[in-house]
Amino acid sequence: MKKLILYVVLVACLMMFPVGVQAYNITITDPAGDQIGESGFDTTQIDYNVNTSPLVVTITTNYTQEGILAGNWQTLPADLILWGEESSPPALAIPLVAHDGFTAGTLYTVSDWYTSDEIAALNGIGAGYIWGFGQNVRIQAGESTGFGGTVTWGAPGVTYTAAGGWYWSDAIPQGDYLKISWATSTCANDVVGVPEPASLLLLGLGLVGIGLLRRKQ
Numbered sequence: 001m002k003k004l005i006l007y008v009v010l011v012a013c014l015m016m017f018p019v020g021v022q023a024y025n026i027t028i029t030d031p032a033g034d035q036i037g038e039s040g041f042d043t044t045q046i047d048y049n050v051n052t053s054p055l056v057v058t059i060t061t062n063y064t065q066e067g068i069l070a071g072n073w074q075t076l077p078a079d080l081i082l083w084g085e086e087s088s089p090p091a092l093a094i095p096l097v098a099h100d101g102f103t104a105g106t107l108y109t110v111s112d113w114y115t116s117d118e119i120a121a122l123n124g125i126g127a128g129y130i131w132g133f134g135q136n137v138r139i140q141a142g143e144s145t146g147f148g149g150t151v152t153w154g155a156p157g158v159t160y161t162a163a164g165g166w167y168w169s170d171a172i173p174q175g176d177y178l179k180i181s182w183a184t185s186t187c188a189n190d191v192v193g194v195p196e197p198a199s200l201l202l203l204g205l206g207l208v209g210i211g212l213l214r215r216k217q
């Protein structure tokens with residue numbers, strides 16, 4: 001039933017999608033060397049496209065797929081967060097590595113997040129450590145939207161490419177500009193594209209969030 005509703009929503013969006021919507025690219029820059037700790041945590045840029053298929057997100061970072069051991073804390077890649085300026089707080093995420101039953105490259109609606117503080121507690125980390133406190137870093141509970149893609153690690157860092165031609169449209173609702181943020185690691189030692197406060201990020205959007213994504217036929 002959920003799949004049927006989703007299909008109907010997507011078809012309706014496609015029928016309403018205006019002809020001639022302008023495609024454009026976004027670049028988010030972040031100062032080099034502003035990370036907490038070693039240079040391996042440094043992320044300097046995120047590039048992505050809107051209104052053109054497929055969605056491609058390229059992150060320029062020193063961080064690797066394997067993560068970094070910081071003292072006794074094995075930090076790992078954070079999930080990529082997406083949200084619409086008009087429609088939602090950040091409630092969509094793409095894991096860049098598989099974790100906790102979530103598949104790398106799949107787009108999920110998020111009903112609950114792991115924050116960097118919670119991940120620290122799970123690793124027995126407390127006094128004596130400094131990290132990006134209180135940042136959303138990974139999906140704790142969520143549901144697949146059915147949209148997928150590939151994640152490629154390597155220079156300049158990591159690239160996500162949507163599969164099946166899906167992309168983000170800012171036309172429905174008008175001005176729903178795509179916002180992206182990434183905390184680099186589970187200790188959030190370099191956050192690029194700062195999302196709204198964590199207290200606002202616990203709402204899953206279900207079909208509302210999914211309806212913002214279009215398939216190009």
